[in-house]
Amino acid sequence: MELYERLKFNKNPFSTFSAEQERKFLDEVFIYPNNYNSLRSDIIENRSRFIIGARGIGKTALIYKIKREVEDKNVFAVLIDDFEGIPVKNNKKHFLKLMITETIKLYCATVSKNPSLLKKLDKNDKEKLAFIIAEFFKSLSHREYEGYYDKATKLKSKNLIKNIYNKVFNKPINLLLGGGIELVSDFVRKSFGLPDPNATGFYKNYLPELELETIKKSKNPSEFLEDAKALKLIWFDLATLINKSGFVTTTILFDRADEYTSLGQGIDSITTFLKEILTDTTLLLSENYSIVIGLWDATKNYFDELGVRFDKIKPFNINWSQDKIKEILEKRIEHFSDGKVQASNIFSEQTIEELTALSDNSPRYLFRQLSVIYDVQNNLDSTSSFISNKAIEEGQLTYCKDFEFYAVFPSKKGSKEDILVNVNRILKIGNEEIKTKDYIDIAKVSTPTAISYIKIVQNYGLVHYIGETEMCKNLPGTKPCFKIFDKKEIREISK
Incomplete structure (x- = not known):
């Protein structure tokens, strides 16, 4: 008999500690944070929001819960938590492409469940949709399509993927299912009965400054969709098309962008990575969709300095x-x-x-x-x-x-501000109350350097200033005294 059974549990309740591992039972264990209803209604009413909190505070769980509940209100919700291939800097067009490609793939899977969505679109809408599918629907394997199909909404009873393929698409594709052939944009467009897109005309719509002759001569017309302005217009149109097809609105939910492995936990790289999308208020402020972005609270002050408009896009702070x-x-x-x-x-x-x-x-x-x-x-x-x-x-x-x-605090490896270096200095001092002289004695540094070390651990929130001599036990003179605030370090010192 397992220990958890002897404790009268069905399973070990402490074996998982991240929302990604707990999606199956999230609804059963979820506790609503304060002002949750306001956050949900804001998203449905097309108000973009920043969800801000410390690592491990529950941002991902909240985003998962929000997604499920707004989908119940007929909102087309797209979760984006994979940023592979997005460069760290100068990346606005890459974020826009990611939004469009993820949205169009999920929308096509949704239409395959409910083709009647297309009946609400007029001829011009269908031409736009055909163009966006042709340019942005990335080839999908059967397994990948099945994943998007499982995420898609708008169907009361779930059918087998093979039946969906055979019933919705207008040709037999049993060979497709068994042969590993990819599902490509042209096949999807034809299956939905959409017109052959006049690419030249639509490039001209989104990039009016281009000459049609220039586009016609290009061997790779998609190169013209490297322009962030054009991509933004395409995104606006796609969100409008989705809403017209029967959804209340569209929302994009960005999660774990600050955990993208290429960023290495560094504050500078995180702020550089998200700067362009977070400072684009024309993208974030819209009447046709909302964007929700989860942010590590350690980055907020840095984004403030970069001009992110927290006064316009209201932060939702998670605190327990x-x-x-x-x-x-x-x-x-x-x-x-x-x-x-x-x-x-x-x-x-x-x-x-x-x-x-x-x-x-x-x-x-x-x-x-x-x-x-x-x-x-x-x-x-x-x-x-x-x-x-x-x-x-x-x-x-x-x-x-x-x-x-490193998972909780900003990482600046190789510098005097590195979190583990500072934690270990405090542990070497071995007292709950510390002063400048302790650093001078332990680290063998000058007074100015010792003062700078104390400033660093103050900024991390590891110690708090508690006053001068009269508030410090057995510390002569009039030197400032600080008390360790981090409970984990206090526990180690006490033991």
Whole structure:
């Protein structure tokens, strides 16, 4: 019998701690943050929003939940969380292309479920749609198409993918299913009964400054769609077409853009990567669609300096009180035990307080911590019907020692501002209260350098200024004194 069974759970409730792994049971464990209804109505009413919060605070879970609920309100919602191939700088046209290509693929899958959507489009609309499919529908394998089909809305009962292919498309394609042939734009366009797009005419519509003769002579007319202005007009038209076909509106949800691997967690690269799209207010402010962008809170001040209009695009800040974090824990335990177990059956009130404090009120780090404690208990005694105090104490200390500071704090590797360098300096000092002299003694640096080190850890939020001599124990003179604020470091020092 597994430890989780002895604890009266159906499965280990602490084995996952990210929204990507929890999509199947997200609705059962989701706790609504404050002002959620306002956020949802704003998106439906075409008001773009920034969702801002610390790492692990629940931005992705919130975006998943928002997507499901606005789809229930007949909103065409497109989630974009893969940014492979987007350059770090000078990338507005790449973001626009990504929006258009992801949207048109999902829309084609949706139309394959409900072809009547096209009946609401007039001749000019269908010509535009045919042009956009021809230029932006990227070839899809059967498996890729099936993925988009599963994401698509607008069908009450789900049919087998093979039947959808055979019923919707106007030719037998059994060979397509078995032969690994890709689904291409021309095939999709013809299957929907759309006209052959007059590419020359539409390039002229979107790039009126070009001479038609120039376009006709080009061996690769798609090169003219490298212009961000033209791409923006095409995106505006696509959103309008989708709305005209029967949807209340369209929304694009960008998630985890600041976790794109090419950025390396660095603040400078993250702000450079998102600067062009975040500062384009004509793109973000529209009456025909909304754009939702999840942002790491550590980047907000930097985006402020770059001119991102947080005064026009309202931020939605995710913060959890300690009571809310306890509620999140209760909901998780209730779900995995079918309501048979409560948090108080496993942990004392004092332990729950410690768990939430060490998590910094972050759901992800609460469950990361509990995952470590569970594993320690498993190693100590897997036949136990409870989690022991020893497992809790050892698990919390291991969690603190192994904490991934790079995932939470901006990374500036190779510089004096590197987060781990500064954490280790504090641990070497070994006191909860520190002053300039401690840095001088431990790091063997000058007074100005010691002061700069304290400024860095203040900016990280690792220490807080608490006053002069009279507020500091056993510290002579009139030097400033600082207290460690990070609970994980305090736990390591105390042990």
